[in-house]
Amino acid sequence: MNFRDKIEEKIFDWVLVALLAPLGFVLAALGYSLRYLICYKSNVDNLKTQVEELLGARDRLKHDVDTARSNLMKIEDDVKRQLTESDDIIAVAEKILEFDNMGRYPNMMSRFQVSRRAEKAAWEAENLKDEIIEILKFNRVGYRESTRVGGTAISNRGYESFESRRLILTDVLEALKNPNITRIGLYGMGGIGKTMLVKEVLKQAERYQLFDKYLFVVVSNPPDLKKIQREIAEKLGLKLEGEITESVLADRLCERLKQENRVLMVLDDIWKYLDLEALGIFFGDDQNGCKLLLTSRLQNILRDFMDAQTQFPVGVLSDDEAISLFEKIVGNLAKTGEFKSNMHQIVKECAGLPIAITTVANALKNKKNIYVWKDALNKLKMSCPIKIEGMDEVYRSIKLSYDFLESDAKSLLSLCSLHREDNNIEVEDLLKYGVGLDLEDAVAISLPYINDDLELPNQFECSKLKLLLLFRQKVGFRIPDSFFEGLKDLKVLKLSRSWSGVLPSSLSSLENLQTLCLDGEVQNAIIIGELKNLKALSLSLSDTERLPQEIGQLTHLQLLDLRGCSRLQFIPPNVLSNLKRLEELYLPDDVEWEVEVQSTEKINAMVSELDHLSHLTKLHIRIENAKILPNAMVFERLESYRIAIGSASLRGETLETSRILKLKISFQSDNGYKVLFRKCENLILDEMKGVKNNLYELDSEGFQSLKHLTVQHNDEIQYICMSMGVLDSVFPSLESITLRNVNNLERICYTQLSTKTFCNLRVVKVSKCCKLESVFSSSMVGSFIHLQEMNIKDCEIMSAIVAIEREEEIEVNSDDNIMFENLHSLKLRKLFKLKGFLSVVDSLVLFNGKDKFPNLEELYLDEGDAMNETCGGPSEEFCCNWLKQLTLYGNGEIPNVEAPIARAGVSDFRRLKNIVPFSSTSFHYLMQLYVSRSDVLISLLTPSTARTLVQLQLIRIENCKRITEIVANEGSEAEAGDEIAFNNLRLLSLNCLPSLTAFHLGNRTIKFPSLDEVFVFDCPKLKIFCSGVLSTPKLTGGWMEEKRILKEEGDGDVDLLNARIKEYWEAKLETCDQKLAEKVVFPILKNLEIEGTDCMNMIWPDQLISDFSGKL
Secondary structure, three states, X not given: OOHHHHHHHHHHHHHHHHHHOOOHHHHHHHXXXXXXXXXXXXXXXXXHHHHHHHHHHHHHHHHXXXXXXXXXXXXXXXHHHHHHHHHHHHHHXXXXXXXXXXXXXXXXXXXXXXXXXXXXXXXXXXXXXXXXXXXXXXXXXXXXXOOOOOOOOOOOOOOOOOHHHHHHHHHHXXXXXXXXXXXXXXXXXXXXXXXXXXXXXXXXXXXXXXXXXXXXXXXXXXXXXXXXXXXXXXXXXXXXXXXXXXXXXXXXHHHHHHOOOXXXXXXXXXOOOOOHHHHOOOOOOOHHXXXXXXXXXXXXXXXXXXXXXEEXXXXXXXXXXXXXXXXXXXXXXXXXXXXXXXXXXXXXXXXXXXHHHHHHHHHHOOOOOHHHHHHHHHHHHHOOOOOOOOOHHHHHHHHHHHHOOOHHHHHHHHHHOOOOOOOOOOXXXXXXXXXXXXXXXXXXXXXXXXXXXXXXXOOOOOOOEEEEEEOOOOOOOOOOOOHHHHOOOOOEEEEEOOOXXXXXXXXXXXXXXXXXEEEEXXXXXXXXXXXOOOOEEEEEEOOOXXXXXXXXXXXXXXXXXXXXXXXXXXXXXXXXXXXXXXXXXXXXXXXXXXXXXXOOOOOXXXXXXXXXXXXXXXXXXXXXXXXXXXXXXXXXXXXXXXXXXEOOOOOOOOOOOOEEEEEEOEOOOOOHHHHHHHHOOEEEEEOOEOOOOEHHHHXXXXXXXXXXXXXXXXXXXXXXXXXXXXXXXXXXXXXXEEEEEEOOOOEEEOOOOOOOOOOOOOEEEEEOOXXXXXXXXXXXXXXXXXXXXXXXXXXXXXXXXXXXXXXXXXXXXXXXXXXXXXXXEEEXXXXXXXOEEEOOOOOOOOXXXXXXXXXXXXXXXXXXXXXXXXXXXXXXXXXXXXXXXXEEEOOOOOOOOOOOOOOOOEOOHHHOOOEOOOOOOOOOOOOEEEEEOOOOXXXXXXXXXXXXXXXXXXXXXXXXXXXXXXXOOOOOOOOOOOEEEOOOXXXXXXXXXXXXXXXXXXXXXXXXXXXXXXXXXXXXXXXXXXXXXXXXXXXXXXXXXXXXXXXXXXXXXXXXXXXXXXXXXXXXXXXXXXXXXXXXXXXXXXXXXXOOOOOXXXXXXXXXXXXXXXXX
């Protein structure tokens, strides 16, 4: 608003007050409403202030939410609500302020309405801002979700869906759906594939939403009862502090499980009777929909001891399945010449056991000498296995595989065998043992958890013992004080919670000990300082805040790992600098470092002590103060590192590379950490300041080794790569780039790239970069031949993903295409200004046919809302014939006219009627279809589209206000015999569809030969599923609103869906109109005001109109 407008506005206010002042009694009568006219300016100004403050609070909350999500935390529902509400309030406020900014005062009525809306919006903004500030004050945006084990949380790599397994899988899933069966068993010999099969059951059960929670626990032999209890408790989110007896833990676990509904718990590998109630595994008398799935080698264990109501045998693979498995592992070599005949005989010797086949196949996979194969066959035939019931073939195949190993690998395997069955063996632990042990001819003893009472001898005599592993024992287990005196030659010792708080004094007698791994709570850790010959020390002391000074006496130490000391804050001065031979140092995040060099009485170590460690090559450390960094030479020598500098932390980061650097500081060009950039593989820049133009210039060599780059919460960086200077390439090894909240970023690259730059990039993730107009330029695309995943969201002004640098580069009739040959996943979300994937002039289609995605498997489109004009004629084919998962979310665009995804008169999703493929094979591989939050979609599919979905397994549609049918009737009667078959569809979920009247109203036969479950919620107009013949032979369960859909005795071949829908509405609508007439009564209503109801069809029924005549 200019100066003149402001003067006119002020004059208007004065005149208004002058006119109304004499009308005091009238004002008293009109009172409250007139104040909107007088307070117009103050209301608008207050709205501006409140919106600015809300924007700041919202952005801070978003930062906390991003941090919580990166640490795998679940976001609180009220936080999600506040973020959504803040966006809504800000959007409303912007419209109000836009009206105010028109520059002239409005008429009286408009002034009144704007002022009232401004006051209301300001009040809502202020209240929401206060709520957000309260949450920020207590830092409670998220929480750790109890572990959900299922299709995404548990690995089932290597599972093969053979026919023999598919039949068992189907039977188990049917049993899980049966409300009368609560315990199910799977049995078969060792190595038959029971574990992989139950993991697949979990994945399928989660896919079809049979249960709310999924737990997988290995029992093994002998069972570690407390470990089982703690694992279940952890997965349920039950916190356990300190040592707890099994009985107390069982009581807590029992109470926790009673709170759960619909839990599937798998207890894998049961060898003998397991008292489940003594463990605390009890769901209550009515089970609450919870079930147990048990596996064992023996049927009688499941049937007679574990009370499994039904047991399924898992047998060997058929000959064809066994050969197929072997060929898949070995490859084409197994199918050629003499190898093929030997292969058939080898597979026969494996007797159909999956573990035997995979073991032998992997041993022969790279052996191209036929005589090696023949020798392997002879060994299998002549092997005389140790008698283990049901394990003959397994033993022979494993023995053969073991014989193929090199001597070092055999020793390593022997070292692994010292750990208890099914134990998760850390590679780093094996490396620590190796520091102090010659694996050849070493004598080793391992004592895993033992339930029976075990007492160690006062003095253990075993002069040849080199390695001793003592794992956690029962509460009260004690190591005698003189126990170690007879173990003079012991070189490796691991104590894992095996003592009662005090280490035995005889530990100091282990003069030849070279590796010590200590885990637990200990009161006399200073005794470790007497082990002068130690080379590797790993401490996980949960109650230790200060490292013992005596550790500095271990001058032969090469490896020091303190990461398990979660409370460690203080390291005495000169302890680290004394460890001159140290090669590897691993520290927890919370260590505090001394700052003042001149301090005469130092309490803590200084980071500069690392300068004295000339052999240091591996370092894990966090240094909060960037001004106290060690000498650059320390960083120069590092071969592996995990370093955080500034207020950044690497805690919770799941990073697999060996050289990781995270910075949350102001950049200084003379800081020693710059040398880390040269070898860095994973770089995270969080709120880093001081880098404005060209990010790659942080490293003068162009980040030749960098594989993963993350830039987040930055307001300065304009370009990732502005110019290459004299370099041949920059970022040649980069595999993924993540840009999050880089608010000043204008382009990723502002230069012509060499073919080596970004040539290995596979993943691009961009979000909340408010100045970024495009992700790539057309000249860059050639560098991204390996790109597999692209996830772009919430960029305010982004108009295209690929910017065409010159209009003539892609002409309307040109044959040149922009090819993303290896792109598998494309997600475009909340890109409100997006005009198309390519920035082609006058194009109003998302994909114009010049952009090719021949291997795209997943497409996710969400909330883009920019394009609203009619497309100019038909478009070329959108190339993505391998699409397996399609998700349409919100009112964003979907691909254009006659593309395989959609055909509508416009490419704007707001006018989209339904989804139509380009050809009969376009959706051939589509397996999952999600549609959510569309206000305009009228139907999902046409009949012709539905027939192309031959692989579709899941349909989920939710929150679509106008959808009336899933499969459109197309306004014509179906011909006799016309049918639509969803042959592989197993799950159909319809949620919050207020206009849905039927799945299909045409007179067609609709077949669902594989449909297991149907879920229908909040579909108030759904009165019939379909008008024609409906076939659902395998449908056994689901929900229709609050009514369970179950096939009952006597149903026979009844049309289950239509029958249950009819029953539901007969009960629901019996006296609906009468009740409505009785309840909706406003006898003295005179004024009714309704806002924001674009989709409202009716306020009350016709019969109530007379009650309001003459009053309203």
